[in-house]
Amino acid sequence: MTEARKVPLLNVANILTMARMALVPVFLLSLFAAGGFDTTWRLIAFGIFAVASFTDHIDGTLARKHGLITDFGKIADPIADKALTGSALVGLSILDVLPWWITIVIAVREVGVTLLRFWVIRYGVIPASRGGKAKTLAQVIAIGLFLLPQNDVIAIIAWVIMAAALVLTIATGIDYVIRAFKLKARAGRAVA
Secondary structure (H helix, E strand, O other), X not given: OOHHHHOOOOOHHHHHHHHHHHHHHHHHHHHHHHHHOOHHHXXXXXXXXXXXXXXXXXXXXXXXXXXXXXXXXHHHXXXXXXXXXXXXXXHHHHOOOOOHHHHHHHHHHHHHHHHHHHHHOXXXXXXXXXXXXXXXXXXXXXXXXXXXXXXXXXXXXXXXHHHHHHHHHHHHHHHHHHHHHXXXXXXXXXXX
């Protein structure tokens, strides 16, 4: 019996992941409420996004610290993350707050990395890099700032952080491709 099977499926880390997933439609409803630009609803959308994003940090920490890592969590956690950030980016683009090209660049990178993960999973797992974690943090902060009712200061800070997030998104995507091909090549040499 493996360690992952001994861990109960319904544990606090997985419950937080499922709660984050459940918050996505609630977040979208609040983002688009009253036409999408009502100050109160935008603050509510920001609050829901912030809480949901924070659960990502908490569930991972709890899972590692208390040995609550499950196969379900390994799959559901990144899906919940991508659902939250992806829905926020699409929502902001629909509202014309964020250009569609930014949403597309980030979405293509995320889908591409996910497909690469499935492609190399039989050879091993490529762990998240510091750059990948910095990318996620920059995206979350930038999205959060764009969700807030805008003034000149918030807008400038949001654009600067989004520019950094885009650079990190592209750079870590390229890094992931390189690491995936190296992993596959090493596995091929080991078999030969």
